[in-house]
Amino acid sequence: MSILIGNAVVGQSGGPTSAINATLSGVIKGAKELKASGTINTLYGMLNGIEGFLEERLIDLLGFFDSEDKLSILEQTPASALGSCRKKMPSLESEDVIYEKLLAIFKKYNIRYFFYIGGNDSMDTVSKIGRYTEKCGYEMRVIGVPKTIDNDLMITDHTPGFGSAAKYIATTTQEILRDCSVYTLKAVTIIEIMGRDAGWLAASAAIGRKVCGYEPDFVYLPERDFDMDKFLSDVRSALDRHPNVVIAISEGIHFADGSYVGSALQNGAVDVFGHKYLAGGGKALEGIIKEKLGCKVRSIELNLCQRCAAHIASKTDIDESVAVGKAAANAAAQGESRVMMTIDRTPKETYEVSIGTVCVDEIANQTKLVPDNFINEEGNGVTDECVDYLLPLIQGEISTIYKDGLPVHVII
């Protein structure tokens, strides 16, 4: 393999997470080694993903992050420090001018290493850019680096960003369980958790089972059709056992006909990828419980905090996110291209992972659902196997640096 010499560029895309900047830090650390070995001259950061790249909005990341201390702060900063975008790339067959434009910019800046940190839709971008540059004979190593709190990417055991979201959800669920237990009055509390198609995040509400023995009475995932009669019967039976019933639901729960439980409250808006904006499953169920069961009921939407509560990040997740970013730089230097980095769990008693790669075309536009053996028979909770899978991902706490009582963040 010949050494490919030139510059590198990295971008962040899709929804933010608490760990996406840790991955960026890893790419920067890897790029510093590539610069030291003479492989690259610098690593550019594209502002607002591929959209900003098309406008040549680039910054010199090796100059900006010139100390380990700055990188430590970057690793504890939530959301995409470089900004993000939600641009859907046209098909290659469309022969859209956007690809020519991209190629011209790659040439102008002598970009030979392209890193894109994102989820499903971003891997689609990586796949298309990789195939286009290959077709044109422009030598550039194109690497997708996974990130999504949703944990719904194929092949990788889990995704960077998920562990921190899971830790936030598991911790917050325990705090809400304590809060809801103080009164003797019958009451139902519904925690609405992110997850459009996959129920990984909602499942994380149950992690406490194997830590302290406390968890919500029920967890409803989008992997099972939602049955209102069964739900009301579940809640009734729980209220017979104890006064404070706590339920976790995924925002994506839907009836057998595919319509969302919260759809009565939806406005029908869709994002550029055609995903429906979801919210309101909790509010809808709140109204129904009030009407049918007549008890006090409250719904709590965990909302954005699930992806940005970096102060309670999982150390395991942050460490892995940095490692994945660094491994991406190494893999590119080794000649890999059109791959996505993966985290592979070693089949051992104790949790251990290695980092690998997979052809990015196998990843794009697919969704990894919670498997059948992780969901209980009644479809209203998760199995011990599921908790065993989740528990290692929330281990460890980061030593957050605070200034005057608030966590310190990098702002570019």
Add this chain to the structure above:
Amino acid sequence: MSILIGNAVVGQSGGPTSAINATLSGVIKGAKELKASGTINTLYGMLNGIEGFLEERLIDLLGFFDSEDKLSILEQTPASALGSCRKKMPSLESEDVIYEKLLAIFKKYNIRYFFYIGGNDSMDTVSKIGRYTEKCGYEMRVIGVPKTIDNDLMITDHTPGFGSAAKYIATTTQEILRDCSVYTLKAVTIIEIMGRDAGWLAASAAIGRKVCGYEPDFVYLPERDFDMDKFLSDVRSALDRHPNVVIAISEGIHFADGSYVGSALQNGAVDVFGHKYLAGGGKALEGIIKEKLGCKVRSIELNLCQRCAAHIASKTDIDESVAVGKAAANAAAQGESRVMMTIDRTPKETYEVSIGTVCVDEIANQTKLVPDNFINEEGNGVTDECVDYLLPLIQGEISTIYKDGLPVHVII
């Protein structure tokens, strides 16, 4: 002063906070000293406040918390470990049998020290029980220990529990500001914060101003009538300056006629104290901005996490909460009764407090609002004086003890 010998009892009442158990720990620590000196035989904990006391649901707290380690865990446990209630005591003039019943239980257990940790409504209970037992000539020292995330108690500089809620809100606001800044699309994010009558919690969203320079564009408090035209003009002008507008509102914001901004979504339910259940100001404004300004808009209700996110508690708040509980035991031993403990801020450059007492009758059923000099002229933000008042209260982080990735809690 003669030494009053007997037993002590402590209860928790009203809504939970992240620090109410730290105060309980302080009372236990103080009671251990009283036991050592022979003043009391034990400290009972009443389960579910005065309601549980009436059913003689008592536990021996000195036996349960027999180590410093257990008390440390208690101090990091959110919500009322003893359970709570929302019982409104009848007026003394009603000559309700409840008072005779209470007196009989006091006598049965030889209760001579009565500690009640709570907010405004709980101080009403303390005042009534204190006056009743005095009237009957039953010697018992009755002490109110303040707690409320709302910070709306009179005379005390601030209330235990507020600092931790403020730190959660200030931290979460910064994380949301980072999250909202990633896209270039015009968007408005509304953070709805607790506070029925007083805007202290919403004001805390602005603390970042003096730490990192970032804060929401506007903060709307219930101390000012809400004007929809002015609000829309504020938001329009902010959107002209930058794409990502973030607004903090108190749940209690209302129009000049007193009707709540979220009232279109209210169900009119009231709690036993006649307070309206509030929610929905953010959702109401979300709909109006969507309609009038046509941009992307999202509302986030911080909800219960404001009072139970103990993992991000303020060390200043937790330390003061313990100290106030301990001081309550000492004050009772010194002969004080029918008082509420206060935190008094020393008028110095650097933050310093002492703990005092005030006649509880001066506290009950009053609300301390955010003063005029803490609110800006336009009524859409807070002044530097306000931030200077708030900033010391969120200082310091507790060393949370974790087990298997989750904070450890005491469950009684």
